[in-house]
Amino acid sequence: MLGIDRFAPPHDLGSSHGRARLIREAYYEDPLYVPLVRRAYELWRALEHEVAAPVLHRTGAVMIGAAESELIMGTRESAIRHDVPHELLDAKQLHQRFPVLEPLADMVGVFEPGASILVPETIVGLQVELASRAGATLVFGERVMSWEGGTDGVELRTDRGTHHARQVVCCAGAWTPGLVAGTSSLLEVERQVQQWWAPARKEESFGIGHMPVTLWELANGRVFYTMPDMGQGLKVGWHHSGAVTDPDRVERTVSPEEHAGIADLLRRFTPAAKGDRLASQVCLYTNTPDRHFIVDRLPGEARVLLVSACSGHGFKFASVIGEVVADLVTSGRSAFDLTPFRLARFSAQAA
Ligand SMILES: Cc1cc2nc3c(=O)[nH]c(=O)nc-3n(C[C@H](O)[C@H](O)[C@H](O)COP(=O)(O)OP(=O)(O)OC[C@H]3O[C@@H](n4cnc5c(N)ncnc54)[C@H](O)[C@@H]3O)c2cc1C
Structure with missing residues (x-):
């Protein structure tokens, strides 16, 4: 498991700081x-x-x-x-x-x-530490620029090089609209x-x-x-x-x-x-327009899971959404009904 962040969490530039x-x-x-x-x-x-x-x-x-x-x-x-x-x-x-x-x-x-x-700073710090202790490789100060999906995985391009992954989970918070095609008009x-x-x-x-x-x-x-x-x-x-x-x-x-x-x-x-x-x-x-989250595979990019847009109420769910994501990438299923968090709801609304 590889985790990449353009800054060094916990930091105060995104959405997960403010002591409570x-x-x-x-x-x-x-x-x-x-x-x-x-x-x-x-x-x-x-x-x-x-x-x-x-x-x-x-x-x-x-x-x-x-x-x-x-x-x-x-x-x-x-x-x-x-x-x-x-x-x-x-x-x-x-x-x-x-x-x-x-x-x-x-x-x-x-x-x-x-x-x-x-306390978000404490929790993000703990999560980083536990992920690392569990064997994840964490790379901080590296910015993902784009990706390209192939039949055997995804090639991730960053400002430092490329990484090859079988699946990608994109949880870029407020940077999602600038990173994920098709989301800037939505978020x-x-x-x-x-x-x-x-x-x-x-x-x-x-x-x-x-x-x-x-x-x-x-x-x-x-x-x-x-x-x-x-x-x-x-x-x-x-x-x-x-x-x-x-x-x-x-x-x-x-x-x-x-x-x-x-x-x-x-x-x-x-x-x-x-x-x-x-x-x-x-x-x-x-x-998001309806203030519900997004937890879904990107259209046409089945290997990329978008997990974001918590609409100002997501921190409390970080533990369970982490579990949901782990289940989705390992088994393709979750114990929860994720229909309310699908991307297709926006095209259905627009139609
Ligand atoms: C003032 C305030 C109060 C809130 N109060 C509550 C509350 O009381 N209860 C509650 O449940 N929720 C609350 N929330 C909402 C909650 O905090 C957020 O929904 C949640 O923290 C969002 O987490 P995130 O992981 O999506 O974003 P972030 O924590 O910002 O994480 C996104 C990460 O992606 C990284 N990143 C972005 N782009 C790239 C890239 N190209 N390459 C590599 N890395 C990248 C960033 O560096 C960042 O670390 C509040 C939010 C705010 C702002």
């Missing part, structure tokens, strides 16, 4: 993800066992919005359909349970106690800002064990999140609504207006959190 990623079962985006996320949890626990260190940091998560918002309705639908432990709280109960949260009177919250945080790379803030008061209320992850859907449909202070401040950011960009030209500086926008959100919904801004970082989403 949420994993939750009550999947508002679509109940189809619940069986996948359940297997992902099992595999994250197996990783914890293997490395004898915590990987899942249990925080709980609360989805907050109007009762009829997409976030609340979708979360409840998945929770009820798949029997995910959760509690529905009105605005008053939410504030009583988590006094630093100040929801509007017409907002409700769905609390999922089992939701947890994964959109979106700039995302993550910020960390020091609480102004009640510092103890923002740590793990006190503060869940929160996702808030506002009346205009925009969604923002906060993540508890794991020692580097409270993490805050918008989910989507970033500018469309290109991974090699993206603006990595965060503007004063972007800082002010987040400060305003904190002031409105969790004012005790709005102390000093500690840090900011730009990250990238790679979105």
Whole structure:
């Protein structure tokens, strides 16, 4: 097994950095993800066992919005359909349970106690180390430029030479549109800002064990999140609504207006959190039109598996998608129904 990356993972140039990623079962985006996320949890626990260190940091998560918002309705639908432990709280109960949260009177919250945080840099580092220990050859700082399939394999051309492979798994994240023919009109790379803030008061209320992850859907449909202070401040950011960009030209500086926008959100919904801004970082989403993933062989290139475009919600699935990919390349089959992730869905939509 050969793994090639143009940088040296874990790095902060793509989509897998920012110290915290949420994993939750009550999947508002679509109940189809619940069986996948359940297997992902099992595999994250197996990783914890293997490395004898915590990987899942249990925080709980609360989805907050109007009762009829997409976030609340979708979360409840998945929770009820798949029997995910959760509690529905009105605005008053939410504030009583988590006094630093100040929801509007017409907002409700769905609390999922089992939701947890994964630390992406730690996990990517572990995955790299374990792959290497298991015998994979990892080549960093080498950029794949193109490939050509033949009857007995694929010739992969890089900026350093060529490699011959029986199969290729392409998981180039935000660089996919520039690398995989036919995907640039389909995929959109979106700039995302993550910020960390020091609480102004009640510092103890923002740590793990006190503060869940929160996702808030506002009346205009925009969604923002906060993540508890794991020692580097409270993490805050918008989910989507970033500018469309290109991974090699993206603006990595965060503007004063972007800082002010987040400060305003904190002031409105969790004012005790709005102390000093500690840090900011730009990250990238790679979105499909329906925000579902792509896990499929490329048309006419049966030896190339495209695994990408997580549309801003893929990290939690890295463990299970890794297993799915391993099954596909070794046996050609997966235990999961991958129909929702096929490329053909886009041509069917266009027709
Ligand atoms: C701010 C933010 C918050 C998020 N929050 C969550 C969350 O709470 N929960 C969740 O589940 N998900 C979340 N996500 C989404 C999740 O992090 C991403 O979906 C996931 O990390 C994407 O991983 P990836 O492997 O596709 O991309 P990447 O991690 O960017 O990996 C792609 C790799 O391909 C390499 N590469 C690209 N082109 C080439 C080439 N030509 N040759 C060689 N190598 C190449 C790159 O160097 C890179 O290392 C969030 C994303 C962001 C940006």
